[in-house]
Amino acid sequence: MKLNKILVVDDEHLIRWSLEQNLKKQGYEVITAGTGEDALRLVREQQPDLVLQDIQLPGISGIEVLERIKEFDEEITVIMLTAHGGLETAVNAMRLGAYDYVSKPFNLDELSIIIRKALENSDLKQEVVRLRTETKKTAPNIIGSSRQTKYLLEVLEKVARSEASTVLVQGESGTGKELVAKWIHYSSNRAEKPFIAINCAAVPATLLESELFGHEKGAFTDAKATKKGLFELADGGTVFLDEIGDMEMGMQAKLLRFLEDRSFRRIGGGRVYTVDVRIISATNKDLQKSIEDKTFRNDLYYRLQVIPIFLTPLRERTEDIIALTNHFVEVYNRDFNKKVQGVSGVAERMMLDYSWPGNVRELKNVIERAIILGNDDTLQLEHLPHEIVTRASAQGGGTMSAFHLPPEGIDIEEVEKELIRQALEITEWNQSKAAKKLNLGIDAFRYRMKKFGYLK
Numbered sequence: 001m002k003l004n005k006i007l008v009v010d011d012e013h014l015i016r017w018s019l020e021q022n023l024k025k026q027g028y029e030v031i032t033a034g035t036g037e038d039a040l041r042l043v044r045e046q047q048p049d050l051v052l053q054d055i056q057l058p059g060i061s062g063i064e065v066l067e068r069i070k071e072f073d074e075e076i077t078v079i080m081l082t083a084h085g086g087l088e089t090a091v092n093a094m095r096l097g098a099y100d101y102v103s104k105p106f107n108l109d110e111l112s113i114i115i116r117k118a119l120e121n122s123d124l125k126q127e128v129v130r131l132r133t134e135t136k137k138t139a140p141n142i143i144g145s146s147r148q149t150k151y152l153l154e155v156l157e158k159v160a161r162s163e164a165s166t167v168l169v170q171g172e173s174g175t176g177k178e179l180v181a182k183w184i185h186y187s188s189n190r191a192e193k194p195f196i197a198i199n200c201a202a203v204p205a206t207l208l209e210s211e212l213f214g215h216e217k218g219a220f221t222d223a224k225a226t227k228k229g230l231f232e233l234a235d236g237g238t239v240f241l242d243e244i245g246d247m248e249m250g251m252q253a254k255l256l257r258f259l260e261d262r263s264f265r266r267i268g269g270g271r272v273y274t275v276d277v278r279i280i281s282a283t284n285k286d287l288q289k290s291i292e293d294k295t296f297r298n299d300l301y302y303r304l305q306v307i308p309i310f311l312t313p314l315r316e317r318t319e320d321i322i323a324l325t326n327h328f329v330e331v332y333n334r335d336f337n338k339k340v341q342g343v344s345g346v347a348e349r350m351m352l353d354y355s356w357p358g359n360v361r362e363l364k365n366v367i368e369r370a371i372i373l374g375n376d377d378t379l380q381l382e383h384l385p386h387e388i389v390t391r392a393s394a395q396g397g398g399t400m401s402a403f404h405l406p407p408e409g410i411d412i413e414e415v416e417k418e419l420i421r422q423a424l425e426i427t428e429w430n431q432s433k434a435a436k437k438l439n440l441g442i443d444a445f446r447y448r449m450k451k452f453g454y455l456k
Helices: 013-025 036-046 062-072 084-095 108-128 147-161 177-186 205-213 249-261 287-292 298-304 319-336 345-353 359-373 386-395 412-426 431-437 442-451
Strands: 005-009 029-033 050-054 077-082 100-103 129-132 167-170 195-199 238-242 263-265 272-274 278-283 307-310
Touching (some): 005 013, 013 108, 029 036, 036 062, 050 108, 062 077, 077 108, 100 108, 147 307, 177 278, 205 249, 345 386, 431 442
Parallel strands (some): 195 238, 238 278
């Protein structure tokens, strides 16, 4: 696990030493500097997560150091240390982008709380826009043996070699659009460069331009420092624009202009930047319909889908369900220290008959839940959410004609007990309605309720 790196800047050796020892005990990686010049050098070389710096420094002032740190990387969190007489300067530092200030002499416990909150705040900011800097540079696994999955892998191998072509990935929610984007990136010659993903639907339209193209200091009210955009940060790599169908029309025009020659200006700036990035976009919307509704540009659509990739929903490639299930069982066995060997025949049949409206993401969540809550070596019918069993039965026409007895056999009473329970749950324990769900008379249904302990 990567440790948060903190740069401590103070001209007093004792303060630097005390803070370094205390922060190291808390699990941080700590580097120190005694001057503003040394601090700026270490910021460029070490790129710390947080800078804890004195306002009063020899040579370059603490305020100037703050400004230059923010010009280098606006995302670095800075906390100022100030003597009691420097409160006005400290407040000014916060206007320039400092996260907070702490008065000397400071309480180490209180300072630790402020540092922890500052780093947590920084982590939250990175949830919407995620810069991928994994050390692992291999493509993620795409699991499945169906005809559709085999064809997809053949296409992806060709796409990865095409280098610069824009790619549009379309498919229902949960089909793995970001996984496909990562596969293309990490299987290409761009694998050593950044993979940056942004959810266009999660970023307000007023901020999306700044996120993509960056801005100059003073470009708008809150632009306290120069900020590089994602296209600039990803130079040489890949930018993944998820939920592209939700992009506002004005922003679509600016993206189209960028796609022409990969050139742009930061907001408020005059200099033209040119970058080498591959654009992979994705959506679960019908963009053709969006074009008809005049919510998506026709010219942008054709520019994005130089290489179109359509992901098949899980219900249309049922051969992949068991392979994916076994994969997720293996993953969550490792994560939760379990030793589940597989899925029972009855549970497997229900999973194959279910339509999986949430696709692979839903399957993954179901297996995670089953592994956490189950205590058996095998995932059983009772470990599956009741909607899978009831909907799978309904999708089979309300009969068990699609059911096949597994080689290991089943405990018929356990199946009957489970069906009685689920019928009661989905009808909110209305016995008449539950009996009808199972095509039983009310007396026969109540007999089974007593048999299995549901009725005293």
